[in-house]
Amino acid sequence: MSPPVLLNPNxxxxxxxxxxxACRGRLSLPDVRLDHAEREALVASWRxxxxxxxxxxxxxxxxxxxxxxxxxSASDTLELARMAEEEIDHGIRCARVLVALGEExxxxxxxxxxxxxxxxxxxxxxxxxxxxxxxxxxxxxAVALVGSERELAGTPELGLELERILADEVGHARxxxxxxxxxxxxxxxxLRLRLGAFLAVTFRERLERFAPFLHMADATKEAMSMGAPxxxxxxxxxxxxxDSVTIPRLEEVGVPARRAFEHALRSMVPTHVGxxxxx
Amino acid sequence: MKALTPEQRxxxxxxxxxxxxLSLLAAGTxxxxxKGQPATTVGEPAGDKSSSFERxxxxxxxxxxxxxxCVPSWxxxxxxxxxxxxFASFVLGEEAA
Numbered sequence: 448m449s450p451p452v453l454l455n456p457n458x459x460x461x462x463x464x465x466x467x468x469a470c471r472g473r474l475s476l477p478d479v480r481l482d483h484a485e486r487e488a489l490v491a492s493w494r495x496x497x498x499x500x501x502x503x504x505x506x507x508x509x510x511x512x513x514x515x516x517x518x519x520s521a522s523d524t525l526e527l528a529r530m531a532e533e534e535i536d537h538g539i540r541c542a543r544v545l546v547a548l549g550e551e552x553x554x555x556x557x558x559x560x561x562x563x564x565x566x567x568x569x570x571x572x573x574x575x576x577x578x579x580x581x582x583x584x585x586x587x588x589a590v591a592l593v594g595s596e597r598e599l600a601g602t603p604e605l606g607l608e609l610e611r612i613l614a615d616e617v618g619h620a621r622x623x624x625x626x627x628x629x630x631x632x633x634x635x636x637x638l639r640l641r642l643g644a645f646l647a648v649t650f651r652e653r654l655e656r657f658a659p660f661l662h663m664a665d666a667t668k669e670a671m672s673m674g675a676p677x678x679x680x681x682x683x684x685x686x687x688x689x690d691s692v693t694i695p696r697l698e699e700v701g702v703p704a705r706r707a708f709e710h711a712l713r714s715m716v717p718t719h720v721g722x723x724x725x726x
Numbered sequence: 727m728k729a730l731t732p733e734q735r736x737x738x739x740x741x742x743x744x745x746x747x748l749s750l751l752a753a754g755t756x757x758x759x760x761k762g763q764p765a766t767t768v769g770e771p772a773g774d775k776s777s778s779f780e781r782x783x784x785x786x787x788x789x790x791x792x793x794x795x796c797v798p799s800w801x802x803x804x805x806x807x808x809x810x811x812x813f814a815s816f817v818l819g820e821e822a823a
Contacts, residue, residue: 496799503801534801560804567808580805587741589800594737613740616800620744644816648806656803658786665728677734684734686779688741696745710816715785 455555462501464542464552471539474547474608477601479669486548488666489675493544498554501538507531507619509562510577516570519626526622533615540608544674572638575630576645579702582623583693584649589616591688592681601672609674624696631700643703650689650711657685 453461481489507530514524542552565573593613600606631639660682666675677684689708697704730738 499799499803500801503799503803506802506804537801562804563807565808576808577805581802583745585802587745589802590744591734591737591741593800594740595731595734596737598733598736612800617740617744619802620741624745640817644813645806645808647812647816648808648810651810651812652806654782654786661783661786677731680728680731680734682783683728683730683779684737686782687730687734687738690778691738692742692745707816711812712782712785714812717788 460556462498462538462554462556464497464501464539465546467539468542468546468552471543474543474604475602476544476547476605477669477672479601479672481667481670481673485667485670485675489670489673490545490548490550492675493541493548494550494554495557497538497541497545497552498557500534500541502556502559504531504534504538505559506562506577506581507534510574510581513564513570513574513577517574518571519574523622523626530615530619530622533619537612537615540612543608544605548673568641571630572641575626575642578623578626579642579646579697580649582620583627583697584646584653584689586616586619586623587693588653588685588688590620591684591692592676595684596671596674596676599668599671600674605674627697627700631702634701636701639701640703643707646697646702646704646707647710647714650708651714653685653689654711654715657682660685 453463455461507527511524511527514527545552563577565576568576590613593609593616597606597609597613600609631642634642660676661679663678663681665678665680671677694704694708
C-alpha cells in the first residue's frame with residue numbers, strides 16, 4: 448500500500464498510478480520499431496498526458512463553487528464533479544499506456560497555477576469566463592485532437608482507451624456549449640464585449656502554448672499508431688478548431704470572438720516586424 | 727505545411743458537431759438547421775481560410791521559439807487571469823498592447 452503523501456526529495460508532489468493501472472490489466476500496443484528519439488518523445492508524451500489529465504481534475508472541481516455562486520442548477524454542479532472524476536480516470540488510462548511501454552507510471556506533478564476566481568466580475572460573468580476557456584476552447588480542441596488520434600491507434604485496446612477519453616471530452620465540451628447557448632444570447636452587449644476581451648487573453652495564451660508544435664518534426668505513422676502527437680499537424684488541428692468551430696459558434700451568440708483572435712494575434716507580432724504585417 | 731489528414735478532418739468534424747448539436751436541437755426549423763451546420767467544411771482549406779492559417783503560423787514562427795519540448799495535453803489547464811493589458815485594450819477598442 449502506498450503512503451498517503453508522496454513527495455520527491457525536492458518537495459514536489461509525486462503522482463504514482465502504478466496500482467491503479469495494474470488493477471485495469473495489461474494493455475497491448477502495436478509491435479512497431481521506433482528509433483531512440485521517437486521512443487523518448489512518445490514516453491514523454493504519455494507521461495505528460497498522465498500528469499496533465501490528473502491535475503486538470505482540479506479545474507472542474509474549482510468551477511463547482513463558481514457554478515453555485517452563479518446560480519447554476521444542482522445537476523450542472525454535479526456534472527462538474529463528474530468531469531473532475533473523469534479527468535483522474537484519464538490519468539489512469541494514460542498510466543496504462545506508460546506501463547505497456549515498459550515504463551513506470553510515476554511522475555512529478557507539474558506546476559498547478561491557481562484556478563482564477565475572476566473577482567473583478569460578477570459571479571455569472573466569472574463562471575462564463577472559465578466555461579469559455581475550459582469547454583469552448585480547451586475541451587473542444589481536445590475533441591478534435593483525440594478524435595483524430597483515436598483513428599490512428601494501432602491496437603483495439605489502445606483505440607478503446609482513446610475512445611473512452613474522447614467520449615468524456617465530448618461531454619466536457621458539450622457542457623460549456625450548452626450553457627453558452629442558454630445564457631449568452633440574453634446577456635448585455637457590454638458583457639458580451641467583456642467576454643470577447645477575456646477570449647483575447649485566452650487565445651493569446653493558447654497560441655503561445657501550441658506554437659512549439661510548428662517547429663517539431665512530423666511524427667511517423669508508427670509513432671502515431673502508439674498515440675504520439677502529430678507535430679505540426681497538432682497545431683493545424685488546434686487552429687482549425689478555433690477558426691472553424693469555436694470562433695464562429697461564439698460569434699453566433701454575439702461574442703466578438705473573431706476580433707478577439709485578431710487582437711491576440713496582433714499582440715504577438717514582434718515590434719520590429721510591425722503590427723500592420725499581421726493584418 | 728501539409729494539409730489536414732483524413733483522421734484530422736474527422737476529428738474536426740466531431741468537434742464541429744459537438745459545438746453545433748445544441749443549436750440544431752434548439753432551433754428545429756429548416757432555416758435554423760442551415761444556420762446550425764458546422765460553420766465551415768473541414769476539408770482542404772482554400773482562399774481566405776488558407777491565408778488565415780498561414781498568417782497565424784507566420785506570426786508564431788517569427789516569435790521566440792521555445793525549441794520544442796512541448797508536451798501535448800488534452801485536459802484543460804487553469805483558465806487565464808485577466809490582469810493582461812490585452813483585456814483592457816480590447817474593451818477600449820485600442821490596438822493590442
